[in-house]
Amino acid sequence: MRPDDERYFARIEERLDEAWDVAETAKEQGRDPEPKIEIPVARDMADRVENILGIDGVAERVRDLEGEMSREEAALELVTDFVDGNVGDYDSREGKIEGAVRTAVALLTEGVVAAPIEGIDRVELLENDDGTEFVNVYYAGPIRSAGGTAQALSVLVADYARSLLDVDEYKPRDVEVERYAEEIALYDKETGLQYTPKDKESKFIAKHIPVMLDGEATSDEEVSGFRDLERVDTNSARGGMCLVAAEGIALKAPKIQRYTRDLEEVDWPWLQDLIDGTIGKDGAGDGDAAGDGSDSEADDEGSDDAESDAEANEAAGDGSTEDEAAGPLRADSSQKFLRDLIAGRPVFTHPSEAGGFRLRYGRARNHGFATGGVHPATMHIVDDFLAAGTQIKTERPGKAHGVVPVDSIEGPTVRLANGEVRRIDDPEEAKEIRNGIEKVLDLGEYLVNYGEFVENNHPLAPASYAPEWWVQEFEAAGADVRALRDDPHVDLEHPAVDEALAWAREYDCPLHPEYTYLWHDISVDAFEALADAVAAGDVVEGVLAVERTEPVRDALESLLIEHAATPDALRIPTWRPLARSLGIDDGLRKGWHADDLSAAARGYADGENAVRAVNEVAPFEVRERAPTRIGNRMGRPEKSESRDLSPAVHTLFPINEAGGPQRDVAEAANVMDDTGHRGRHELQVSDRVCPDCGEHTYAALCPDCETHTEPHYECNDCGTVCEPDEAGRVECPNCEWEVTAASYQEVDVNDAYRSALETVGERESAFEILKGVQGLTSRNKTPEPIEKGVLRAKNGVTSFKDGTVRYDMTDLPVTAVRPEELDVTADHFRELGYETDIDDEPLRHDDQVVELRVQDIVLSDGAAEHMLKTADFVDDLLEQFYGLDRFYEVNERDDLVGELVFGMAPHTSAATVGRVIGFTSAAVGYAHPYFHAAKRRNCDGDEDCVMLLMDGLLNFSKEFLPDQRGGRMDAPLVMSSRIDPSEIDDEAHNVDIVREYPLELYEASRELADPEEVEELIQIGEDTLGTDDEYHGFDHTHDTTDIAMGPDLSAYKTLGDMMEKMDAQLELARKLRAVDETDVAERVIEYHFLPDIIGNLRAFSRQETRCLDCGEKYRRMPLTGECRECGGRVNLTVHEGSVSKYVDTAIEVAERFDCRPYTKQRLKVLDQSLESIFEDDTNKQSGIADFM
């Protein structure tokens, strides 16, 4: 680590210590459930693992092992420690296995996610049919967050522990094997799996796996075949088990095999069959498939990556050996991303469709880590559906991207209503003209960084011809690029026509991309026609006018050549590069005849690609301009909003139903009971006892002597007072069940409310409403002091289930920033310790580009405002409740710069400390990719939250967490104060950090090579791990003017109801050349309207009813007709309106967009069903025949 980095972390930790001291003083007063701060600081991963698991001694052992071996190996090594009893305090064999399994999962997830505590319920020993024992691991849904590798390894660890403890293997019964297959298929259908094993594979795994995988039922859908099995206690799908079997064992077989090989005790020879992919392939009955054909077949049916990989290689082989006339190499198109299209979220590019996003390689400074760069003009052109942070589902290289604005790439090309074709590189221009756009001919470039291909192990796709590629070829051709760069009259990126033509001629270098048109998108015939048209044209005042005919116009539009249109002519201002490419000189003399084109050029890609023809007639080499189009559609919209429970909560204090639907504490305090007392309610709250005076209370502070109280555990049945054991569990020694401190007590809410107001010196008029909760969900039902709620209400913030105030934002990466764009100054930055810009120039101006430090984050405007309110709340709390000094003292948002926050992602249990350095108008949270990775997020549309540091320290308590599966997820059980790049999600290590990609990358992309082939030439994050450079040196290839360009919010969020969104979606589909609007309409009907209509129709005919007066629900309509409870009016819960609301629209859309008869017929059948149910046959209008 460099001294500079040292200073950076010291600064952060200094501020953390400062806050810690204040919070500790406050907590020691005993006003909270625990008299200490409940978020321990973890120095490193080992600490986190120990803290999350709560098993002493793990951290030390992990640190011992870490230097010597990989994390996976350490997890296996720890098994021996657990078995021997060196680590953990377990007596039983199942306990030892459980400890080892949890630790393994915790280690592999860097101690961040909740999977080890929430995803593994228990381990038990059961009996085989032959009387031997076997191990059963009981998984729960949250194991999902562990990821496939950790899931698979947990099974291996269990097996290893099993063998060391001499427990036998699991011998499944045949029905159990069948059950696994059915259940996994069911789960896939209901919830979806990343990888769906074939039935044969599932059965194969079930048959061979040496420990039983079991788990909790996670859905209501039940299997229909293998039910009521003795050793499977549910008929529903067990989500955790399905995940481990499918995404763990089946998908990660190669990874597990690596470790089974090294272990003598465990032997999983059957993994080889899974890896070979032969399971479930040879079952179709054709025996010869196992022979020579098996390889290719396996690949075809395998995962997507494998598929395209194999075919790409195949294609590459063909190209080099046989005739090249077949056509250029292209990445295969894939429909997958279009699945589950949602109404109102438009498609931008159909798979690999011309006119769609063109793949350009590069990483902008706000880019990488599962994001895609889109020109801000494009964002406006697609009717504002794209904004920074909007998720899009992509065709390649990965499944999804977060969108980032990058204006150093090419913008869209459009045809205006007056026939003019224009490229738009300015977002302002895009906004001005967008109402006049008739057709979007091209969406512009789509920036993807090389690391994305590495991360997804996706073969490189042919690159767009771009200036950064050309310039390297230019240099290789002998040009003095350095001199040209220094020449103020030369713009290497956008050269003048004469220069570009001269360079191409003089240096024998391909034509500059600025004047390279998309010849691969037109046919050889169209090319010849265009050449004739141009040769027959006239040049008037430097503008070429050609006759306006449809084929010529189509050709120009496909080539993306800017031109204007008059009723009978197309006028092309920049025509010389076009003419030259067509083999026509400046005098419009065509220098070739139709016979001159070779057969190879004519037959290239079946005559659909004119690039060869161009190269035969043009005086210079012309490269393929945009060979790869990336299909994509909108996924989730971006997010930036405060996290409120529903209904919102100011204080975690229970008030039953007394607060009305608003959960108004004041209202509950006012309700009068039979005895004339106000605000007395029978509440389930914790029973606490004062250690000094023995007084029982629900409050954390004894009302009599102001001593901190302790929970009082009394067994409901036998009355024994119990003590918690080391793990915090409380069990009654007599009754052998879990005992909680919760009990029903009569609580004077009125008094509690009034005295709280008094304590903090506030009046009721300080806030509009103070909302409590109906009941507490935590184990001991410990309520929060109402005072905190009063101050939250006063400052306009609400509490999450754990007592913290949170704000959610979509994650986006950024590795370099300008103070200016963050609405702060260079001064601010210097105060934060930034001294130089990315070129090592001293930081003086607000617009210098500065490399971002790993724990520095940028808040969205909304987040900043929310944090200001939170800071006020925390200050009030310190001053008015704890009687301490104010800590933040913020007046304006600049005061937040330099303050610390927690970043915390769903499904995890560890918070990461971050520092605020600025603000953005984009509705996202920009931070270093390593910061996101430390929270185990990437940036493909994921979102997570920030909390103000002091708020977390003061108000978080484990006592508030719900006592149910997943209750400890999304809670800061531990915090990481500094990021160790080696201990984060390794996906972030695949972000490339160079300023320029080598020529070899572009060349390799044309061959669809594996990204590995150029790995040596491009530095990625992984390469600097463990070196002094691990915290800096994140260079980028593309700049962008401002990281908040484009619309602030996606149109999806600003448009009104679903119909409006869908209309906009279909309207856009019509406008985009790369989109097949019929297909969009089909999919909207298929995935949105039909499921809605079918679902509601089903719901209608089996619905519940509800009393309109008292709210009582009835499973079936009462025979009395009226409410049995109150005699009130009972009515349906699903009405005709909700069933038929979309039918007419769907039918109209199907007609308007000419959908398939199959779709239309489905709608018609449904429409008739509705009519049959909701219309009275005898009441229909009679036909004329009835009167004749």
Add this chain to the structure above:
Amino acid sequence: MPLESNARIAKALAERGYNAEREAITLLAGAADPAAAVAAAVDHAPDEALRITADHVREATVDTERSAASPAETGQSPVETKGSTDHGVGGTETASAAATADGETAAAAESPDSTAPDASATADPETTDSLAANPERSRDSEPPRNPDLRDLEVGNDMTGHSTGTGEYSDFVTTFRDRYERLSKILRGRVNHRPAEAIANMPGGSDAAMIGLVNDVRSTKSGHWLVELEDTTGTFPALVMKDKGLADVVDEILLDECLAVEGTLADDAGILFADSLHFPDVPRTHRPGGADRHVQAALISDVHVGSDEFMADAWHSFTDWLHTSEANPVEYLLLAGDMVEGVGVYPDQDEELEIVDIYEQYEAFAELLKEVPADTEIVMIPGNHDAVRLAEPQPGFNDEIRSIMDVHDAQIVSNPATVSVEGVEVLMYHGVSLDEVIAELPEEKASYDEPHKAMYQLLKKRHVAPQFGGHTRVAPEERDYLVMEDVPDVFHTGHVHKLGWGKYHNVLAVNSGCWQAQTDFQKSVNIDPDAGYAPILDLDTLDMTVRKFS
């Protein structure tokens, strides 16, 4: 077009707009060149004829043979005819479930045996040969099919009378009608007191109540709480675990009609049940019967349009219908799922041979033409058909009816009762069977023995009692799903499994299907019984199952 089978000849004639006598078809099939013979027969038929008779054929044949007699070809004709029998026609299925429910349904076990001798007769190649070679003899052996003797009436058909408009009150009306009609059956057995009245009775009194089951749950101590509802309110009954009623409680479905007799608790808050009564089929039920030897084929689930539709089995079946053995089969009852439908499940189009729903019905109509033209056909829709899924399902709309107008088939609602020459057949597609099988213990209802699930429905006198679960209900002015009158035969399909048996003298038949195992069925471990046709003797109510696949 090769015209090697009777069914195809019938179809060829149907395409030309003619019905045909059975004998005429036999003669045509035996002709040297059936195609020419058909053409000739049609030529010879008088212009006003709608029906090709044996006489027409003979006249025509004489002409044809005069003009182009070829002894060699004539010799081959019996072989061709025999070819059609080689599909396995006449094989009698005895292996399938004929289990008896409670000992008194021995008739079910007898039925396969009783018809076994008939079956062997057709399998005999000699019979076939002589049949073709000697038309005179075959006519002698067959009693003529006389439409005048037939008697077919449909009841409970709600097609065109769906008056519900999906209002809350429609639902209430439906359930009230259910309660009223089913409770009537139970009134004779217990002395019903309304829930409201029971609530006011003193503790310890004896009481009985008839109601729809509102809730069934087991208590912590292992007893069961059954809440009944009548038009005045609800009242809970406690069924003690030691009363020997466990078996009965297992069979209870929500929303069926039930009577409970017992004693009120001391605080009068609950009724301790001594006995439970289902509306049930009386043991004294005496089924009707035809007064002549005539048969009905009971089939369902043809699934035309599916990749898995078994066309060959269907052709074998219709071929067989043209044999003399099938002469008594004058009725064909089809219990739903004529076609595979569209949009029944996601991505169904990938498994459809015919993607267009109308073309599916057209193809079905073509297949129906293969059935002898003078067969009386009754069809009800199923869950794959193009009608509403909610039950009762009305018969098809006019558009689809017009496609299926072959043979003047009667298309009625699901469920419907058909009275065939004195035999009351209740036809119901059978969607509720899934739920009965899921809810009840395996020994009472399973896919392998679908008729046992049907016994349960008979016992409850309702084809789909449970509301809110699997079965969908469309509210109407009456509950068409109630079995007010006891049927003689209960015919369902849907589960694609063959099973039959007698319950209190009512023959329950689930009729298998004509669709081979689908991928979905494979994945959930269902092995369908495909290509079977149960043939019911309407005079004796004995049944034979014939296999055509």
